[in-house]
Amino acid sequence: MDDATRRALRRRAREGELANPYRNVYARREYWSSLTPVDRMLHVARALTMLHPQWVFAGLAAASAHGLDHAWSLHNGRLSIAVSASYHGKESRQPLDHVYMPTVEAVSAAGLRVTTVPRTLVDCGLRYPFEYALALFDSALRNGCVTRDEVLAVCDGLIVDCGMVLRLLHYADARSENGGESLIRGIAIMHGFVVPELQVSLVDPANPRATCRVDFLWRLHDGRIIVLEYDGMAKYSDTEMTGGRTVRQTVYAEREREAALRRAGVTTILRVDYDEAVHVQPVVDKLLKASVPMVDSRWTGATARR
Template identity: 45%
Template sequence: MKAYPQIDRLLDQSEQAQCCAYSTDPLIHKGLYRRHLAGELAKPYPGLYSRCEYWNRLNGAEQSLHMARALTKKHPNWVFAGLTAAAAYGFEHQWFLHHEITITLPTHGSYRPHDKLHVIYSPYPKHDVVTVNGIPSTNKARTLVDCGNTQGFRGALPIFDSAAKDGLNEEALLKECSLTTRDCSNIIKLLRHTNAASENGGESFARGTMIESGFAEPRLQVMITDPATGQQYRVDFLWHTDDGRIIVCEFDGTAKYVDPEMTGNRSIQETVQLERNREQGLRRAGVTEIVRLTFNDVLQIKPMVAKLRRAGVPTVS
């Protein structure tokens, strides 16, 4: 393919700026499109391009931010909202939720969105626009309200938990909710279950799925002491049942066995032995059931429900 040094420079500059390549020059645009057809460039959004190798290294949130930064140049009056704004603020959430870019507009007018763009039609004053991570966004309260109304309970709970660690202002949130003229019941439910003690977005997603599935809300990050050794163990989720049993649930991932940062460079065999010692210590401390959940268990819901029911986790009516 014919070389265009200016296209390579544009791609280099875009990667350095952590955004997609975009050009109003017809020749450059045509050259980008030809490279896309040749399989060299990804085209995640109409008119936006990125080298495939670079693009595929990004997670869903990073890809959304790359697109939003480029779209800010193309549409300087756009205000990003919902999950796109949540990514800009760094609120924890599941990356697979990023299917589209979200903006807010006051009215439908003659504008028509497409499958890569989600528009929340609701008035938003210009003086409340916050530029965060290089992206004009709705403020934190409005971002949470939009996410709470669009991502479902288990999808939004990690965002609310993350915001709680950052100093969630419930009064501002409820005020913002009332200004949108939308039903606030989803937001009130999320606030009722928001917990800054959640260690990460995966655990928040799991807890949200448990609550949606009718299980009692667990206690989080509880310290349990092995009476034989004095060793303390922190468990992800814990329930006390009416008949005196103690049920613990651990949200596991393969990373705890293979990621050097999580294993302390121990071998898999050493890590497995430590997990076995941990389980024995928990049982000596009175834990009667230990449930291990994977992310896929939670994502698919039914495997999670089956495991928790077998363990006798309490439910709510």
Template identity: 45%
Template sequence: MSMQYPNRTFAGISAAAILNLEYSWNLNRNGTIFLAAPSGNSKRVHGNIQRIVMRHPPICNAVHYRINKQFHTAIADPALISIGDIETTLPGNAVITNIMPVTSPARTLVDCGLRYPFVYAMALFDSALRQGIVTREQILEVCDSLQKDCGPVLRLLYYANPLNENGGESFCYGIILDEGFAVPELQHVFASPTGNIRVDFVWHTEDGRVIVLEFDGTDKYVNPTMTNKRSIRQVVHDERQREDYLKQAGVTTIIRTNYKEVEQRNPLVRKLFEANVPMARAHPYYERRTDATGRIW
């Protein structure tokens, strides 16, 4: 579409995909392509194309390029028109594969933050901050320029953390917060006889407990680049030894979860309750209304 209509500017989740931000592909399930438009309405205009109306859309060029067999994404100033000018901003051995106009990273995040639930938008914000393509101040500037309630974006901005290493961890982090648990510390390091051990999430409670939550992706058991050619049995053995070292370092409880449990929510929430992870607020499921005498309704 970009090649056929080079003047169209991609926006929303379409711009996020072009900018190589991480998010759940469930957000693409209806196949909608979002475009920035200076006027009109925000309804579907043709088939799976939908406008996001903005009078003066902040535009940048998303440049996809290849170095050897590795693909990369860069953001180029829209003032750089020719490919030659853009090439001067890239590494010398870069081969440009395509250039597409998109809304700025800040505007893209604001549009996505207003459209999608907190737990799904978290990965977008985390990955943008992790890649260093946007600042919190730039996102706030976009919010200030809009005549909209940007409360959902401000909440995302408050909790977004680039220390989440991938979209799965961001999703898990978002569920933890959305369910009312205390904000965990991310990528905490414990010392062990074999070197430092870094964990995904940790809580240090007021009563002296140390609770660790590890988010496990299936890749750690089957992807050769992550298993370092170890067998599944060896990977499992190493994980058990890792847990032993963590307990020696003072960890009192270790919770393991995966994407399926996080997506279903209840399995993860049950594990967090069973481990007595601190809450930031009372959980609605456990609240009961009482009358003036204290009797439960």
């Protein structure tokens, strides 16, 4: 890119015609605004690959390329690249982090050179809070692109404390269907609540052929059953999720579903949306109010206490 072209692009960016998310990386403003944070990161990474074909992306960029679920709020405009322990290059002034490793093993994903799934999980597990990193581990297991032993093998080759990664492996569950459910479960675990059963199917005694599958379920010693349902934002607007039904029809179906759950023995039904999960305390308050049991240790499956 010659100097005249650079000046022209900078001028168009100042005038608002172009977005300039990274040095020497530009996109049409309207198009850029239509992208999700994940797609924005991948676009920038692909553009940088053209300038630096030797780069191997790590961390959240690698997780995005591998298609691992995670909260969009983790994206802050920074990128990570893997560099070997012998790297002596100049530190960049750009929002670029270096992840040092003895040897850099690269694989191809989404048109990029990135770290392997096991290494990506370890890097993200060491960097992000437990409740947010859990979604990455859940989705990797759900997609069948990694095994627990492969992640452990990466940890064995490091000289850093991988305790948090081990905790994530302990609680990771392929039955979690999306990042929102993983976040809610992570919050519950971090605040000392008993780990719920996931994706449990309950039979409606009024119609034995009909079953209701719930996101989270707790069975208490006194016979009570607590259910928590995650209400995704698309639940009432995405035609694929609603089956083409109107909002009124969808709400009516939810009421019928709740009635069936109560006939199946459920005593308490909680609902949590993504905004509540992001703010954490609303989720904790609902679990406490419903008397969801807690454990004696936050990192072990100890006997529940009231």
